[in-house]
Amino acid sequence: DTEVTQTPKHLVMGMTNKKSLKCEQHMGHRAMYWYKQKAKKPPELMFVYSYEKLSINESVPSRFSPECPNSSLLNLHLHALQPEDSALYLCASSQVASGSFYEQYFGPGTRLTVT
């Protein structure tokens, strides 16, 4: 099973709201990722967690706050977003080992609209 699940599927929020995106995988993967994808563009990496520790932050604004409570779950907390943050937010997971690159499996995404 190579399934990554994400909730909610769609989210509309105002610029003063606080919301969270959730991601879950049960493949035993120890690396989890958040990507942002704008329309007609490729996914752009935001954060990488490895063994529940943040290993990459691609200079993402602090209004996006990731959290990895355990090896199966990944959250993205949203606060004071701007309309330009509207996008498809994708979660992915993979195995991880030093010196090797492993396949990344993506979830279906959360379509976020900021009004």
Next chain:
Amino acid sequence: GENVEQHPSTLSVQEGDSAVIKCTYSDSASNYFPWYKQELGKGPQLIIDIRSNVGEKKDQRIAVTLNKTAKHFSLHITETQPEDSAVYFCAVPSSTGFQKLVFGTGTRLLVSP
């Protein structure tokens, strides 16, 4: 950092024809080359990948070829079907980041019945 170019940006074929999408990359140390298919409203789906110790890999109607000398790899789809219509992305590991993929700009494939 890694630079990935993908061509063409759009590709229209008739059902049953073959389709070829090409990506070039800049870092000669790259050793993993995946292809993703993204249908409308869905996340990217890994459809095939290749590592640098082989030159070609096939999975039914899909194949990927790798030319490490020229630093390019290609996705080949034979006997295309309407359900192959989607956006296809190549990707290459970044030389600057752990487990970081750098994606190509995408190819919109349209297969007409």
